[in-house]
Amino acid sequence: MNTPISTFAPAPLEIPAAARVGAYDWQTAAAELDGFGCAVLPRLLTPEECRAISGLYSQERHFRSHVIMARHGFGKGEYRYFHYPLPEILGGLRTALYPHLSGIANGWNERMGTEERYPEDHASFLKQCHEAGQTRPTPLLLQYVPGDFNCLHQDLYGELAFPIQVAILLSEPGRDFTGGEFVLTEQRPRMQSRAEVVPLRQGDAVAFAVHNRPVRGTKGNYRVNLRHGVSRVRSGKRHTVGIIFHDAR
Numbered sequence: 001m002n003t004p005i006s007t008f009a010p011a012p013l014e015i016p017a018a019a020r021v022g023a024y025d026w027q028t029a030a031a032e033l034d035g036f037g038c039a040v041l042p043r044l045l046t047p048e049e050c051r052a053i054s055g056l057y058s059q060e061r062h063f064r065s066h067v068i069m070a071r072h073g074f075g076k077g078e079y080r081y082f083h084y085p086l087p088e089i090l091g092g093l094r095t096a097l098y099p100h101l102s103g104i105a106n107g108w109n110e111r112m113g114t115e116e117r118y119p120e121d122h123a124s125f126l127k128q129c130h131e132a133g134q135t136r137p138t139p140l141l142l143q144y145v146p147g148d149f150n151c152l153h154q155d156l157y158g159e160l161a162f163p164i165q166v167a168i169l170l171s172e173p174g175r176d177f178t179g180g181e182f183v184l185t186e187q188r189p190r191m192q193s194r195a196e197v198v199p200l201r202q203g204d205a206v207a208f209a210v211h212n213r214p215v216r217g218t219k220g221n222y223r224v225n226l227r228h229g230v231s232r233v234r235s236g237k238r239h240t241v242g243i244i245f246h247d248a249r
């Protein structure tokens, strides 16, 4: 399903996605996701790969749609959804990341008393999406210029939603842009909301909860509601690539 990125950008997948993803300490990542709703995977992409992926933004043939955020009240900035087949590097990372996250997601559902369980491999989950009428790919490339921001939101595209997603920062903070921090908020029942700002460098990925996750309280687990967004870019240009595991209706 994936085309090699090297046919249109100078970035072959030198280290296979599964090896790259498998090299992280997933026990620590799971503990961070459990404790805070997010975990950083440092340097998932090399600077060259980041540049190659950002460079796709202006090449319309890779995308199925283009969203100007201000037109929808989503913030200010723009993004494009890739079409299938995905660039090899993104398809590869999505497939490789999924099995590490599905166990965490199933643990969350168990603790939240939700019956739904996610299959161990991404192909099986995509099959479920397709059977539910969700067939359009959701990986996206975002671009922000000074003054742009991404309002707090949840990336839900139909009934089926995998509860963890990944965003990779393609630009280098301080050099390519300033401002533009990745932000997560967590709304807790009958309590004030908690915010988390995630410091990222170029190539770092953040895995985070899409909508709900369980939190351990004194009387068992309670459910919190998360949103994510990006603070205002103060200068320069910021690109990110988002990997969402469910397809869209």
Ligand SMILES: O=C(O)CCC(=O)C(=O)O
Binding pocket: 142, 150, 155, 166, 167, 182, 228, 229, 230, 239, 240, 241, 242, 243
């Ligand atoms: O630009 C970002 O860091 C966030 C992008 C986003 O909302 C997403 O990947 O779903």
Ligand SMILES: [Fe+2]
Binding pocket: 153, 154, 155, 228, 242
């Ligand atoms: Fe998002």
